[in-house]
Amino acid sequence: MISKKEVEHIAKLARIGLTSGEIEKFQKELSSILDYFEKLEEVDVSEAEPISHPITRATASSTELENVTRKDEVRLNGASVDEAEKLLDLVPDKKNGYVKVRAILK
Amino acid sequence: MNLTDLTITQVHQGLAKKEFSVLELCRVYLERIKNRDKEISAFLTVNEDLALSQAKKIDDLIYVGKKIPVLAGVPCAIKDNILVEEIRCTAASKILENYIASYDATVIKRLKEQGAVFLGKTNMDEFAMGSSTENSAFGPTKNPRDLSRVPGGSSGGSAAAVAGNLCCYALGSDTGGSIRLPASFCGAVGLKPTYGAVSRYGLIAFASSLDQIGPITKTAEDAKIVFDVISGKDKMDSTSVNPKSDPSTSSGSSRAKSRDEIRNPKQIQNLRIGVPREYFVKGIDPEVEKVIKGAIKKYEEMGAKIEEVSLPHTEYALSCYYIIAPSEASANLARYDAIRYGGIPEGPRPFCEKGGAYGAGKNKKLKIKDLFDYYLIAREEGFGAEVRRRIIIGAYTLSAGYYEAYYLKAQKVRTLISDDFEKVFRKVDVLMTPVSPFLPFKIGEKIEDPLSMYLVDVYTVSVNLAGLPALSLPVGKVGELPVGLQIIGKPFEEQKILNIGKHFKEM
Numbered sequence: 126m127i128s129k130k131e132v133e134h135i136a137k138l139a140r141i142g143l144t145s146g147e148i149e150k151f152q153k154e155l156s157s158i159l160d161y162f163e164k165l166e167e168v169d170v171s172e173a174e175p176i177s178h179p180i181t182r183a184t185a186s187s188t189e190l191e192n193v194t195r196k197d198e199v200r201l202n203g204a205s206v207d208e209a210e211k212l213l214d215l216v217p218d219k220k221n222g223y224v225k226v227r228a229i230l231k
Numbered sequence: 232m233n234l235t236d237l238t239i240t241q242v243h244q245g246l247a248k249k250e251f252s253v254l255e256l257c258r259v260y261l262e263r264i265k266n267r268d269k270e271i272s273a274f275l276t277v278n279e280d281l282a283l284s285q286a287k288k289i290d291d292l293i294y295v296g297k298k299i300p301v302l303a304g305v306p307c308a309i310k311d312n313i314l315v316e317e318i319r320c321t322a323a324s325k326i327l328e329n330y331i332a333s334y335d336a337t338v339i340k341r342l343k344e345q346g347a348v349f350l351g352k353t354n355m356d357e358f359a360m361g362s363s364t365e366n367s368a369f370g371p372t373k374n375p376r377d378l379s380r381v382p383g384g385s386s387g388g389s390a391a392a393v394a395g396n397l398c399c400y401a402l403g404s405d406t407g408g409s410i411r412l413p414a415s416f417c418g419a420v421g422l423k424p425t426y427g428a429v430s431r432y433g434l435i436a437f438a439s440s441l442d443q444i445g446p447i448t449k450t451a452e453d454a455k456i457v458f459d460v461i462s463g464k465d466k467m468d469s470t471s472v473n474p475k476s477d478p479s480t481s482s483g484s485s486r487a488k489s490r491d492e493i494r495n496p497k498q499i500q501n502l503r504i505g506v507p508r509e510y511f512v513k514g515i516d517p518e519v520e521k522v523i524k525g526a527i528k529k530y531e532e533m534g535a536k537i538e539e540v541s542l543p544h545t546e547y548a549l550s551c552y553y554i555i556a557p558s559e560a561s562a563n564l565a566r567y568d569a570i571r572y573g574g575i576p577e578g579p580r581p582f583c584e585k586g587g588a589y590g591a592g593k594n595k596k597l598k599i600k601d602l603f604d605y606y607l608i609a610r611e612e613g614f615g616a617e618v619r620r621r622i623i624i625g626a627y628t629l630s631a632g633y634y635e636a637y638y639l640k641a642q643k644v645r646t647l648i649s650d651d652f653e654k655v656f657r658k659v660d661v662l663m664t665p666v667s668p669f670l671p672f673k674i675g676e677k678i679e680d681p682l683s684m685y686l687v688d689v690y691t692v693s694v695n696l697a698g699l700p701a702l703s704l705p706v707g708k709v710g711e712l713p714v715g716l717q718i719i720g721k722p723f724e725e726q727k728i729l730n731i732g733k734h735f736k737e738m
Contacts, residue, residue, distance in 0.1 A: 135623050135627045136623055138626050138630065139622050139625075140565075140610055141610050141622055141623060142611030143619070151620060154681050154682075155620070155624060157682050158553065158681065158682055159624075159627075161553075161682060162554060164547060165547055165551065165644055167547075168640075168644050170640060170644060170647070173644070173646040175643050176645055176649065177642060178440060178470065179440065179649060179697055179698025180425065180426050180427050195466075211331070211333040217569070217574025218570075224570060226570055226602060227602040227605055228601070229601070229602050
């Protein structure tokens with residue numbers, strides 16, 4: 126069973142606010158989900174490599190998978206030139222074309 | 232003739248023969264959305280002006296006698312996690328309530344090049360996390376076959392819009408079954424493409440190693456039309472690949488051949504269909520099992536060879552998925568800080584621990600202490616319960632001390648699950664299973680118990696973990712409720728499973 130303190134700690138790491146009622150609710154729900162994960166303990170993975178790209182292995186022989194790199198330069202890709210303006214239009218709090226954030230130093 | 236009953240192919244023929252205009256067709260759909268969507272709630276945004284202006288352009292082309300592409304003028308709906316330039320894109324989340332997309336997703340760009348008409352954006356589980364579309368911040372979508380039941384999720388709005396004749400076809404996204412499950416629950420066709428077959432550029436990321444965009448349509452033939460347009464390598468998504476390679480090269484020839492070999496119905500005779508025994512165990516609704524077994528029998532009667540096979544790690548797929556997907560989600564959703572868009576709405580906050588002393592910028596009476604506080608409040612108010620639950624699970628399974636026991640272990644089990652498929656695909660051409668062990672359930676039935684909701688995905692998540700293509704095909708009903716057959720193919724063999732699906736109605 127995951128503790129209340131652990132739930133609070135992880136929620137803070139993830140920058141998620143929880144009310145006190147929710148901490149208890151999440152504690153119960155997360156515990157039952159983590160209990161369910163214990164099923165994986167049965168599996169012998171001593172021979173298995175971890176994968177993150179599902180197709181790399183299965184079809185390595187039949188697809189032309191290769192590392193993709195590009196030059197670090199501006200490209201517009203057909204996007205309208207005023208895209209920066211469009212993005213700034215969405216910012217709730219800004220000044221002189223800069224995004225305003227709260228102070229991080231006291 | 233009821234225009235909203237038509238498939239893509241039928242609309243195209245009707246337009247070519249000038250039986251009706253795109254504008255006419257579009258107005259019929261918009262009118263139907265106005266009337267019928269009050270009950271279904273499939274749409275979050277309806278962009279009437281855009282749709283009508285797109286329609287007029289295609290009508291002009293037809294008027295001057297231009298030959299139009301098959302998707303030109305065909306009204307469609309787009310899941311609200313796929314960006315359409317200048318249209319609001321919410322991912323059914325409060326945190327994106329006012330977000331206006333500044334560019335087109337690659338799939339949208341490709342559809343626009345064909346002259347597609349976009350009716351609107353469809354409802355979904357918030358950030359595609361859920362199996363019922365009840366996790367939308369804007370209220371649930373209802374199943375058009377029975378309004379007291381869920382349409383499945385997370386692409387529930389797209390599937391309900393297609394099944395309810397509110398659009399001709401739709402796009403969804405599938406991370407653990409989010410196209411196939413709602414297609415099955417609503418009685419539509421849904422295709423989850425091979426990982427990498429369709430560009431994810433412009434898809435709001437949930438779990439990047441699992442997400443794929445795909446079509447939801449009325450027929451397998453229509454799904455093929457849409458898939459052919461949206462698939463292919465895209466330089467904006469470095470995980471996308473191009474399976475349409477030159478057939479003369481050694482690696483391309485076998486794929487090109489396999490794409491064509493099922494075109495002729497007689498070819499079903501040589502088809503080897505694997506039925507994994509792990510998908511027909513305790514927990515499946517016997518009525519669902521009966522419909523699925525009946526559908527497989529039909530393929531057998533057409534001459535296919537049915538073989539029972541085993542995917543021994545199936546029982547671990549759900550745990551594996553529900554570790555990997557939230558882990559990736561916790562990283563992907565870290566970007567939502569309500570600073571670059573959204574913001575925190577002003578006003579007192581009655582539920583706030585510290586007595587409602589918080590509020591945003593302009594309201595000088597309410598002050599947020601610091602940036603950390605701002606994040607906590609923005610993300611508490613902006614994300615719904617399931618999204619916060621998954622972010623926290625993901626942060627936990629990735630955190631120091633637990634990473635190896637959970638995330639790394641799951642990545643290794645993922646390898647074993649993928650190996651299972653590779654082994655059976657040496658013996659059989661495709662696999663057939665149910666999409667879901669259950670019929671569409673009642674709204675509210677599972678929403679209070681997250682784990683019971685996760686169990687709905689038990690037959691769909693393995694396909695995402697292994698990156699395979701799979702089709703959800705309506706093959707029967709229990710009462711009025713549709714049942715979907717899942718046809719799983721080898722990597723990049725979408726054409727094969729689509730053609731097999733197409734032959735079902737021709738039987």
